[in-house]
Amino acid sequence: MTLLRIALYQPDIPGNTGTILRLAACLGLGVDIIEPAGFDISDRNLKRAGMDYLNAVSLVRHVNWERFEAWRAATGRRLVLASTRAATPYADFVFRPDDILLFGRESAGVPDLVHDTAETRVIIPMVPGQRSINVAMSAAMIAGEALRQTGFAQA
Numbered sequence: 001m002t003l004l005r006i007a008l009y010q011p012d013i014p015g016n017t018g019t020i021l022r023l024a025a026c027l028g029l030g031v032d033i034i035e036p037a038g039f040d041i042s043d044r045n046l047k048r049a050g051m052d053y054l055n056a057v058s059l060v061r062h063v064n065w066e067r068f069e070a071w072r073a074a075t076g077r078r079l080v081l082a083s084t085r086a087a088t089p090y091a092d093f094v095f096r097p098d099d100i101l102l103f104g105r106e107s108a109g110v111p112d113l114v115h116d117t118a119e120t121r122v123i124i125p126m127v128p129g130q131r132s133i134n135v136a137m138s139a140a141m142i143a144g145e146a147l148r149q150t151g152f153a154q155a
Contacts, residue, residue, distance in 0.1 A: 003097045005030035006139055012038035012106040019136035025053035032060045034068045079118045082138055086121035093122050095146035103135050
């Protein structure tokens with residue numbers, strides 16, 4: 001079973017999704033895509049975005065937030081949201097190997113309901129005046145720190 005997972009809330013950009021799928025394949029992470037996406041998320045498009053890495057990813061598509069949240073609650077996993085509204089720097093947070101790292105839409109982040117559902121929220125500190133870091137880069141930074149802390153405990 002893949003432990004640490006990356007969840008993408010209604011992703012907008014297929015290239016970013018493909019980059020995250022490739023990252024997950026290389027690091028042994030699972031990926032959850034919470035639909036609807038801002039692009040055609042057909043298997044054909046996912047294969048194009050994820051290149052030949054798609055077969056190596058534990059990928060689960062959830063038809064909507066409610067279905068994802070029901071699945072997550074049943075598994076007992078902690079939801080860690082990357083947010084520009086968070087107070088805790090990601091490098092100061094103590095990750096667990098079974099966390100789900102949630103990343104919002106490139107265009108809009110996540111709605112308040114999703115923000116408030118997360119057990120915790122982390123931020124990537126940035127210089128003043130900058131809005132946000134690319135979602136694929138953010139996923140790589142935070143997943144890398146989570147894996148560093150948990151000893152790359154992937155099965």
